[in-house]
Amino acid sequence: MADSSKLQNDFALEASIQEGAAPLESILCTEELQRRPCRPPDYEAENRALVALAKAMVEPNSNILQSFVDTILEATQCDSAGLSLLAKDDGKRFCWPAIAGAWSPHAGGGTLRNFSPSGDVLDQNRTLLFRHFERRYPYLQSMTPAAEECLLVPFYVGGKAVGTIWAIMHSDRRKFDAEDERLMNAMGQSPPWRIKLWNP
Secondary structure, X not given: XXXXXXXXXXXXXXXXXXXXXXXXXXXXXXXXXXXXXXXXXXXXXXXXXXXXXXXXXXXXXXXXXXHHHHHHHHHHOOOEEEEEEEEOOOXXXXXEEEEEEOOHHHOOOEEEOOOOHHHHHHHHOOOEEEEOHHHOOXXXXXXXXXXXXXXXXXXXXXXXXXXXXXXXXXXXXXXXXXXXXXXXXXXXXXXXXXXXXXXX
16 A cells, blocks of 8 residues: 555535535446447557566566556556555555656545545445546536546455555546446556555
8 A cells, every 4th residue: 555644735524525516326436337339459558568567567667657547648548547555554545656648747645535536436345437536526626627537446455455546537529438447447457467556
């Protein structure tokens, strides 16, 4: 897990939990993933991404976490991608050790475990697709650019949920589909990457 003592710009409890926030069900559109037109799998591109991660693992000065989210960004053709990991000390916060794309300035920030998109994903132990998640989590309104859709997938190490990997679209230029979910699950469940990511 990540060390929460290193978190910067994380959201205070008071700013996180607000009355009148939209119900979770009102911002979820996960079932649409299977109904949307789906691009065909590109296994060659997927293999290239996994080879690039393998190379990053063996290079002594590489940042495997950043390489991982860069790969998610490229594979899903999204606008931002990142990794949320539970804090080592108390497990009550997520930190964002690496972010790629438009939200990259927010790397090093984080959210609370009990009121966040990643927390809801771990509570339900499944992939969730959010639309305009700031309606439920008002503290995310300060994040720019705003998120149109966010696809989050649980991230496991040794059978234990330790965080999420996520991809964001900041406009409606495209929507996530079942292939995006498959790709993210494949990358998040490849044992060598998870072991290295857990021990950066």
